[in-house]
Amino acid sequence: MYDYDYLKQKCHQKRIEIIKNFIFKYSKEDSRILSIGCGTGLIEKQLQGNIQGLDKAKIENALISVKQGEIEKMPFPDHSFDIIFIGELLEHIYDIKKAINEVKRVLVENGIVIITVPNVMNFRDRVR
Secondary structure (H helix, E strand, O other): OOOOHHHHOHHHHHHHHHHHHHHHHHOOOOOEEEEEOOOOOOOHHHOOOEEEEEEOOOOOOOOOEEEEOEOOEOOOOOOOEEEEEEEOOHHHOOOHHHHHHHHHHHEEEEEEEEEEOOOOOOHHHHOO
């Protein structure tokens, strides 16, 4: 279902390295990390901490623990995660305000949220 060949591109490798460095800097061994829109967890399996994935699709052969669900209504209790990573997902969400409120709900006080979105001004992306 998921094609990860695009992650081999230099720009995505750089993005992944920045995310990994940021999470390593701010996480502890026991940090609870949620990755929303994680697919099989190919990127997330490289991180330290207790990693939980959330994906809209039912994921088979996941590399991390992945629950099926949507960002607008997550199946987690309040204040469940120290760090939340949302990679290349928000541009697909209709109700951003509802999604962000839900992220705030499951994030601990003073937790960290990392969000990446595509660069729409990238020439390669504009000529496809």
